[in-house]
Every structure is written in C-alpha cells, then in structure tokens.
Amino acid sequence: MENFRLRVFRAVAERSSFRKASEALHLSQPAVSQHIHALEEELGIRLFDRSGTRTSPTPAGKLLLKYAERSARVLDEAREALVRLNGEVSGELRLGASTTVAQYILPRMLGAFLKDNPRVTFSVVSGNTEEIVALLLRESIVLGMIEGPSLSREVHVEKFLDDQIVLIVPAGHEWVGASRVPLHALTGVPLLLREEGSGSRRVVEQALRKAGLRLNELQIRMELDSTEAIVSGVEAGLGLGFVSGWAIGKAFRLGTVIPIEVEHLEIRRELTLIRKLGPGPEGVAAAFERFALAQKEHAPRARR
Missing domain, CATH: 3.40.190.10 (Periplasmic binding protein-like II)
Incomplete structure (x- = not known):
C-alpha cells in the first residue's frame, strides 16, 4: 500500500547506506539510486548528502522522513484493521535487532513465527544496542531486540532469553x-x-x-x-x-x-525485547511480542 519510492527512501535514511538499503529491499544498488533520484526530481529538492563515506539525510530529507514514517504507520494500521475483520494476523512489522540477536537468534524465531502467521512480513534493521534504541525512539521500528541494558528511560524492557x-x-x-x-x-x-x-x-x-x-x-x-x-x-x-x-x-x-x-x-x-513506553502494541506487533516473550529456551552452556 505504501508508495514504493517512499519505502526506498525510508530504507536508505534508516540505514544511512544505499548498499544496506538495496540488500534489505532485494534491489540492486543502481535501482535504489534511481528511485531516490526520481523522488528528488519529483520534489525538486536534494534528500541525501552523499559526501564522505556515510549517507545522511539533508534537512529536507529529515523532514520528509518524519512524514514517511507517519504514513507507513497509518497504512500498517489500516492493513491490520482490514485483516482483523477475518480474524487473521497480517501486516508488516518494523523490527530492530542488535547484531548477535539478528545473526544467531532472530532467523530461527522468525521462521517459527511465520509458520503460524504466514501473512506477516518483516522489515528488519540490525545495529548495536545504542543504534537499535535510537531507532525505536525515532519510531523507525516498532519493537527492538537487544543484548545489553538500555540506557534510556523512555523504553519498556522485558526479557525474552x-x-x-x-x-x-x-x-x-x-x-x-x-x-x-x-x-x-x-x-x-x-x-x-x-x-x-x-x-x-x-x-x-x-x-x-x-x-x-x-x-x-x-x-x-x-x-x-x-x-x-x-x-x-x-x-x-x-x-x-x-x-x-x-x-x-x-x-x-x-x-x-x-x-x-x-x-x-x-x-x-538477559536478551530483552524493547518498545516505547506507553500503551502496548496492537495487531502484528502485539502478536510477535507475545510470541517472543513466550520463548522457553535458554542460552546454550559452553561445552568444555
């Protein structure tokens, strides 16, 4: 339902990288560049500063990102509301995971969750703990899974493993x-x-x-x-x-x-699941939160 150029724009802005955005969207890097160029042409303004080794949003890009994220959230809510009419869990979940969780734990969890919820799609961003907390506070993601204690008092934290x-x-x-x-x-x-x-x-x-x-x-x-x-x-x-x-x-x-x-x-x-303080999540986010917190496994003890 989301305008695809805006989805590409969000992917680049959230990852500060055309390469990482192309990997997440399963597009070639030139295709990502073309979508961003077309969006800049349409709006008549530059959205990214590509100088140096890091890609960062311009002031205009930061402003557009706020509206693009708001639009994505509203469309997700609309999709979930429509699907709930049929009693199914469906929609996209924007999830962040610190690197160890993303590499070694999350793939297994997503596989198990999707067996019972095949109409759910995930957008996953990985980074270190501080980066995931920052993405959560910016509402670029709905839930985060981190390895270390959060230093922010603005997040709700619960252990899952x-x-x-x-x-x-x-x-x-x-x-x-x-x-x-x-x-x-x-x-x-x-x-x-x-x-x-x-x-x-x-x-x-x-x-x-x-x-x-x-x-x-x-x-x-x-x-x-x-x-x-x-x-x-x-x-x-x-x-x-x-x-x-x-x-x-x-x-x-x-x-x-x-x-x-x-x-x-x-x-x-403790590996913890985090979300912003306030009312609990709804729809697909609530379903995944319940699933993650119900995990009964324990970390493997190192054999010697």
Whole structure:
C-alpha cells in the first residue's frame, strides 16, 4: 500500500547506506539510486548528502522522513484493521535487532513465527544496542531486540532469553585443555572486543570490573563491529575474544575455537525485547511480542 519510492527512501535514511538499503529491499544498488533520484526530481529538492563515506539525510530529507514514517504507520494500521475483520494476523512489522540477536537468534524465531502467521512480513534493521534504541525512539521500528541494558528511560524492557558470554581461544592455543585460567592471565593476552556502544562490550566491561580487573590493564588489540568478526579474528589467531554462547556453535563443532573458563568470571545477561513506553502494541506487533516473550529456551552452556 505504501508508495514504493517512499519505502526506498525510508530504507536508505534508516540505514544511512544505499548498499544496506538495496540488500534489505532485494534491489540492486543502481535501482535504489534511481528511485531516490526520481523522488528528488519529483520534489525538486536534494534528500541525501552523499559526501564522505556515510549517507545522511539533508534537512529536507529529515523532514520528509518524519512524514514517511507517519504514513507507513497509518497504512500498517489500516492493513491490520482490514485483516482483523477475518480474524487473521497480517501486516508488516518494523523490527530492530542488535547484531548477535539478528545473526544467531532472530532467523530461527522468525521462521517459527511465520509458520503460524504466514501473512506477516518483516522489515528488519540490525545495529548495536545504542543504534537499535535510537531507532525505536525515532519510531523507525516498532519493537527492538537487544543484548545489553538500555540506557534510556523512555523504553519498556522485558526479557525474552538468557545468554552466556564466553571467552574463546583458537585451536592449538596454550590454554586449551586447562580446566580454567586465572583472571589476571587476561592481562597478558591480546583481546578482540566489540565496538563502543555495543551491548556485548558493555556487559563484558561491567563483569571484568566487578571481578576486580581494571580495563586499562587489558591489551585490546582490535575493536570489531560484529560477533562474527570476533570469531573469525580468533580463528585467524589475532587474539582472544568474548562472544555470546549462541554464536559459537558452528565454530565449536568444527574445532576452530575453544571456550575457556576463567576463574571468578561468569558473564550472563538477559536478551530483552524493547518498545516505547506507553500503551502496548496492537495487531502484528502485539502478536510477535507475545510470541517472543513466550520463548522457553535458554542460552546454550559452553561445552568444555
């Protein structure tokens, strides 16, 4: 029901990238550029600043985005209201997920949800925890699924899964085979950590401080923007890394990384579903929220 050029415009604006928008919409990057150019020609104004490495909306683009998002919400409500006449759950859900959730947990959840709700479509944006919270507050997404605690008081938070953060080392590392290593040993090895703003990074830092290890004692060799990048870096021998237990299943089975237990350090966290404070969601958002909160699985314990 939404004007397709506006949908393309929203995808570019929300992701700050023509490439990421093309991937999300299953279009070629030139096709995305053509739609944006046609919209700019129609309106007679430039909507994006393409200078540098980042694409950002111009003042006119930011203004249009507010109206485009409002229009999309109204059309979603209309579609859901029409479908409810037949007693079905249908419509598009704009969902945001932090990177570990998006890569390792959400695909399974969406598959299970869609079996019972085949008329639902999803628009999913991934980013670190801070980015997902910001998208929620801007109402670019309706629900968010994050790994770390939200620092905003404007969101409603509920746990949907447990997770355990584990330290992984490459196969052949000198610590492989040890029952556990002392906490102070972490100061003598290069570490690969997630970037600032990541929920995983925040949880790891809090746990290390609580265990009595000062962050300035660590040898942080590299900061990476995804869990997958950390696992690959550990496999390549670049350092050791802290990652979600959900993320190491394949690498563990292949024997390329090994989880190691550290004395006096156990890092557990809650994966949470977030929405803006206020009345609860309706329609497809309410159905997915009920489904997510009913999950009974627990994070896999790392095998040693």
